[in-house]
Amino acid sequence: MKWQNALKNYQLYLKIERGLSKNSIDNYTLDIKKLMRYLEENQISESPISITSEIVQQFIYELAKQANARSQSRIISGLRSFFNYLIFEDYREDNPLELIESPKIGIKLPDTLSEKEIDSIINAIDLAQEYNSVKIGERNRAILETLYGCGLRVSELVNLKLSDLFFDEGFIKVTGKGDKQRFVPIVDATKKYINIYKNEVRPTIHIKEGYEDTLFLNHKGKQLNRAMIFTIIKQLAEKIGLKKSISPHTFRHSFATHLLQNNADLRSIQLMLGHESITTTEIYVHLDKSHLTKVVQQYHPRK
Structure with missing residues (x-):
């Protein structure tokens, strides 16, 4: 079996059998291509059938010269999954990564923003601000309010549909990893800014065919x-001079952290x-040890 054939079959397995998202499949693919x-x-x-643990160990050794411990650990995990698939399909009898240990890594605490920093950015x-007569400023405010107000992944945000908005019931329907759907509560402030965009800005956009139900559009209607x-x-x-390195995921982390700090379970x-x-959720406990102290002081019978 050639590498390209094995990789193609593995991608189908990840998509059909495991139901992984395109982003997850791309990450697994990248590890194998390395x-x-x-x-x-x-x-x-x-070939994938005959490669030995010694060759893989040498690859990991070279990898360690250019990748940090976290990246090494992810790649080792991805390759281990690939060779487990080959065993499952009876192409191999052993996993060449079986005796290879991942480097020890500590807990990576996600970056967060304070409520004041969130307000400053928004x-x-x-x-x-307009672009081709489209008020992208209003759109951008609705986007950030939704990221923070609902704790969405960026892929979940860009895939939101008009038909996913259940404002009367107080929820939005979110399609997450592996196409799994969940209902997320939405607060009045977030609904307000989405409605301003939806009712005042979106109707001014010439929407391309196929995007009629897509909530957030660019100025070209896509x-x-x-x-x-x-x-x-x-x-x-950059505009407010924020020194932290942030991304859309930072708003999601901040959403979870602020809920925890305000005693959400x-x-x-x-x-x-x-x-x-x-x-996975428990990592947010590590962000604010004072929360644990408050819980003990409030709920322990011998407080």
């Missing part, structure tokens, strides 16, 4: 891409964020 490129550059002709938006959301946030951060936050495991 190994393929290493083999090609070093003129190693081993207030920096020029609401009068769905915004992820890169555009990153650019909007980066420009606003982890299980509720988990459901709103769409985390499969509460272990």
Whole structure:
């Protein structure tokens, strides 16, 4: 079996059997292609069926010279998954990464913004800003209010539909990783800014065929891409002189952190964020140890 054939079959497996999103499949693919490129550059002709643990160990050794511990760990995990797939399909009997340990990494605490910093960024938006007669300032405010107000991933934001808005019931329907859907509560302030955009700005856009139900559009009437959301946030951060390195995900982290700081329970936050495991949500506990102190002082019987 050739590498390209094995990779194509693995991608189908990830999509159909495991139901992973395109972004997740692309990340797994990138890890395997790194190994393929290493083999090609070093003129190693081993196939996915015959490659040995010694060759993979040498690849990991070279990788360690240019990638940090977190990146190494992710790539090792991705390759281990690929070779487990080959075992599952009876192409191999062993996993060449079985005895390879991932480098130890500490907990990476997500960057967050304070409520004041959130307000400063949103207030920096020029609401009068237009592009081709489209009030993109109003649109950008609705975008950031939705990111922060609902704790969405950037991919979830750009894929929001008009038909996903259930304002009368107080929810929006979000399609997350693996096309799993969840309902997220939406506060009045966020509804207000979405409605301003939806009722006053969106009707001025000449919408292209196929995007009639897409909520957030660019000035050409098509769905915004992820890169555009990153650019909007980066420009606003520079405008207010913010020294932190932030991204759309920073608003999601801030959403979760501020809920926790205001005594929301982890299980509720988990459901709103769409985390499969509460272990993922628990990372927010590490952001503010004072929250744990408050919980003990308030709820312990011997306080």
